Amino acid sequence: MNGCATDAGRDASGLHAAGPGAAVVIRADRILDGRGAVLTGRELVVRDGRIEAIAAEGTTEGAVVYELPGATALPGLIDTHVHLGWHFDAATGRLGSAGPTNTAEDRVLYAIENAWNMLASGVTTVQSLGGPEDVPVRDAIARGSLPGPRILTSILPITAGSGGPEEIRARVDTLAEAGADVIKIFASASIRVGGAPTLSQEQLDAACGQAREHGLRAVVHAHGPESARRSALAGCRQIEHGALLDRETLELLAERGLYYDPHTHLIFENYFVNQDRYLGIGNYTEEGFRQMREAVPIALGAFREALDVEGLDIVFGTDAVAGAHGLNWTELVYRVREGGQDPMEAIVSATSLAAASLELEETVGTLAPGFEADVIAVAGDPTADIGALEHVVLVMRGGVVYRHRPLAGTP
Numbered sequence: 001m002n003g004c005a006t007d008a009g010r011d012a013s014g015l016h017a018a019g020p021g022a023a024v025v026i027r028a029d030r031i032l033d034g035r036g037a038v039l040t041g042r043e044l045v046v047r048d049g050r051i052e053a054i055a056a057e058g059t060t061e062g063a064v065v066y067e068l069p070g071a072t073a074l075p076g077l078i079d080t081h082v083h084l085g086w087h088f089d090a091a092t093g094r095l096g097s098a099g100p101t102n103t104a105e106d107r108v109l110y111a112i113e114n115a116w117n118m119l120a121s122g123v124t125t126v127q128s129l130g131g132p133e134d135v136p137v138r139d140a141i142a143r144g145s146l147p148g149p150r151i152l153t154s155i156l157p158i159t160a161g162s163g164g165p166e167e168i169r170a171r172v173d174t175l176a177e178a179g180a181d182v183i184k185i186f187a188s189a190s191i192r193v194g195g196a197p198t199l200s201q202e203q204l205d206a207a208c209g210q211a212r213e214h215g216l217r218a219v220v221h222a223h224g225p226e227s228a229r230r231s232a233l234a235g236c237r238q239i240e241h242g243a244l245l246d247r248e249t250l251e252l253l254a255e256r257g258l259y260y261d262p263h264t265h266l267i268f269e270n271y272f273v274n275q276d277r278y279l280g281i282g283n284y285t286e287e288g289f290r291q292m293r294e295a296v297p298i299a300l301g302a303f304r305e306a307l308d309v310e311g312l313d314i315v316f317g318t319d320a321v322a323g324a325h326g327l328n329w330t331e332l333v334y335r336v337r338e339g340g341q342d343p344m345e346a347i348v349s350a351t352s353l354a355a356a357s358l359e360l361e362e363t364v365g366t367l368a369p370g371f372e373a374d375v376i377a378v379a380g381d382p383t384a385d386i387g388a389l390e391h392v393v394l395v396m397r398g399g400v401v402y403r404h405r406p407l408a409g410t411p
Contacts, residue, residue: 021047021048022047022062022063022064023045023046023047023052023060023062023063023064024045024046024047024063024064024065024066024373024396024399024401025043025044025045025046025060025063025064025065025066026043026044026046026066026068026073026375026377026394026396027043027044027057027065027066027067027068028068028069028071028072028073028377029068029069029070029071029072029381030072030073030381031044031054031072031073031074031367032072032073032074032075032344032347032351032367032382032383033075033366033367033368034074034075034347034348034351034352034355034365034366034367035348035351035352035366036344036348038383039054041056041057042054042055042056042057043055043056043057043058043059043060044073044367044373044375045060045063046373046375046396046399047399048399049372049373049398049399049400050369050370050371050372050373050399051367051368051369051370051371051372051373051375052369053369054367054368054369066377066394066401066404067406068377068393068394068406070379070380071377071378071379071380071393071394072377072378072380072381072382072383072388073367073375073376073377073394074347074351074367074375074376074377074378074382075124075351075352075364075365075366075367075374075375075376076122076123076124076125076149076351076364076374076375076376076395076396076397077122077123077124077125077316077328077329077332077350077351077354077376077389078123078124078125078126078316078350078351078354078355078358078360078364078365079118079123079125079126079127079316079317079318079320079328079350079354080126080127080219080238080259080261080315080316080317080354080357080358081127081129081219081240081261081263081317081318081319081320082114082118082126082127082128082129082317082318082319082320082325082328083128083129083130083131083319083320083321083322084111084114084115084126084128084130084131084133084134084137084151084153084325085107085108085110085111085114085128085131085133085134086114086131086320086321086322087107087110087111087113087114087322088274088277088322088323089102093277094277094278094281095277095278095281095284095322096110096322104132104133107131107133108133108136108137110133111131111133111134111137112137112140112146112148114320114325114326115137115141115146115147115148115149115151115325116147116148117325117326118148118149118320118325118326118328119147119148119149119395119397119402119403120326120392120395120402120403121326121327121328121329121392122329122376122378122389122392122395123149123328123329124149124150124364124374124376124395124397125149125150125151125152125354125355125358125360125364125365125374126149126150126151126152127151127152127153127154127181127182127219127317127358128151128152128153128154129153129154129157129182129184129219129240130153130154130155130156130157130180130182130184131153131155131156132155132156134151134153134155135153135155135178135179137151138151138152138153147402149397150364150374150397152181152182152358153180153181153182154175154180154181154182154183154184154219155175155178155179155180156175156184157184157185157186157221158171158172158183158184158185158186158207159185159186159198160186160198160199160203164202164203164206165202165203165205165206166206168203168206168207168210169206169207169209169210172206172207172210172211172213172214172216173210173214176211176214176216180216181216182216182217182218182219182358183207183208183210183211183216183217183218183219184219184220184221185199185204185207185208185218185219185220185221185231185236186198186199186220186221187199187204187220187221187222187227187228187230187231188221188222188223188224188227189223190223190283190288191223191241191243191244191291191292191295192283192284192285192287192288192289192291192292193283193288193291194291195223195224195227195243195244196224196227197224197226197227197230198227199227199230200230201230201233201234204220204230204231204233204234204236205233205234207234207236208220208231208234208235208236208237209234209235212235217237217238217358217359218234218235218236218237218238219236219237219238219239219240219261220236220238220239220240221240221241222239222240222241222242223241223242223243223244223245224244224245225244225245225246225248225249228242228245228249228252228253229249229252231258232249232252232253232256232258233256235256236258237258237259237357238258238259238260238261238315238357239253239258239259239260239261240261240263240317240319241261241262241263241299241319242260242261242262242302242306243262243263243295243298243299243302244295244298244302245302245305245306246302246305247305247309250302250305250306250309250312251309251312253309253312254309254310254311254312254313255311258313259313259314259315259357260306260312260313260314260315261314261315261316261317261357262299262302262303262306262314262317263299263317263318263319263331264299264300264303264331264334264335264338264339265330265331265334265335265338266318266319266320266324266327266328266330266331266334267318267319267320267321267324268292268293268295268296268299269330270320270321270323270324270327271284271289271292272289272292272293273323274322274323275289277322277323300338300339303335303339303341304339304340307339307340307341313353313356313357314349314353315349315350315353315354315357316331316332316346316349316350316353316354317331317354318331329389329390330390332346332347332349332350332386332389333386333387333389333390336386337386343382343383343384343385343386344383346386347382347383351365351366352365352366353365372398372399373396373397373398373399374396374397374398375394375396376392376394376395376396377392377393377394378390378391378392378393379391379393392405393405393406
């Protein structure tokens with residue numbers, strides 16, 4: 001049976017017809033393993049949701065075969081910072097609110113829609129930072145009841161309003177009990193109001209220390225050097241945004257083994273394109289948008305500086321909010337074309353390195369025997385032209401094909 005001998009334009013969840021125990025084979029011009037290697041003349045063999053082998057091309061029989069000439073197979077992308085439930089209300093067209101037009105059930109449905117849009121674009125794992133609607137969506141996807149990326153969620157954040165060290169420890173306890181996969185901490189204000197520190201060293205020590213007591217990672221919203229430095233000293237796991245970081249602080253992150261998750265493009269571009277849908281809500285003011293526009297070259301400069309810091313692990317995250325889900329790949333394109341990152345390094349940052357930051361490095365992010373079969377294929381070669389990530393022709397998560405759109409002219 002050949003999986004390409006069907007209507008080339010449709011999604012292909014129905015093509016995964018091999019049945020339990022049978023093999024599914026993916027053949028593309030090249031395979032990127034997610035760790036920097038390029039394999040040619042090989043095929044991916046998937047069985048029971050995992051990669052069984054990377055074999056010589058044409059050697060596996062009795063399988064559903066996806067022939068993808070002109071394409072590149074690689075691990076599904078891993079976005080370490082999204083907001084799954086953020087959406088524009090159907091009734092108003094503006095940023096979602098908690099008003100009567102936007103119930104808890106509505107927010108879950110919007111989150112499901114966002115999850116599908118990201119999966120269809122090639123993102124097979126996300127870390128959502130976060131909202132209560134994440135939990136039922138995460139659990140339904142994990143059960144196989146809904147299509148979507150693997151979800152890790154913080155549920156709710158730690159903020160300046162969470163109180164002193166003891167209150168913060170108690171809040172971490174509550175989040176852990178509620179099933180949080182990660183603890184999200186706001187250690188600085190938004191870039192729209194200057195990004196100044198909002199938590200003391202003692203508060204951060206309490207938050208990150210208590211997270212460790214529960215075996216949870218702590219990721220920290222920290223725009224400026226002081227908030228990032230306090231987070232590093234507190235033993236936190238990852239710095240989010242970091243638009244205003246200097247070299248000294250970036251070197252401290254590397255020295256302390258923190259991951260750096262900069263957001264250089266999509267978050268800004270999405271806000272600017274949808275300005276009328278945000279303006280007037282909270283700190284989305286004219287002044288806030290002015291500060292964001294001024295921050296664009298500064299954030300890009302911090303990213304370029306980070307590329308030059310030895311030992312600093314830079315992962316892929318977008319801060320995808322309302323309007324951005326499914327456009328996650330544009331962040332990688334910008335990092336390469338405007339930031340100067342090597343294309344293969346960018347791909348590794350969104351696959352095996354991102355998986356390591358989530359403590360999933362033995363499960364996803366790499367195409368190798370024993371790993372979960374989270375595989376995407378794109379038309380062309382993204383190591384030569386990173387823009388190929390836009391043209392997704394196959395999405396498989398956990399061995400199930402959710403999208404299959406062969407190139408025009410292929411059988």
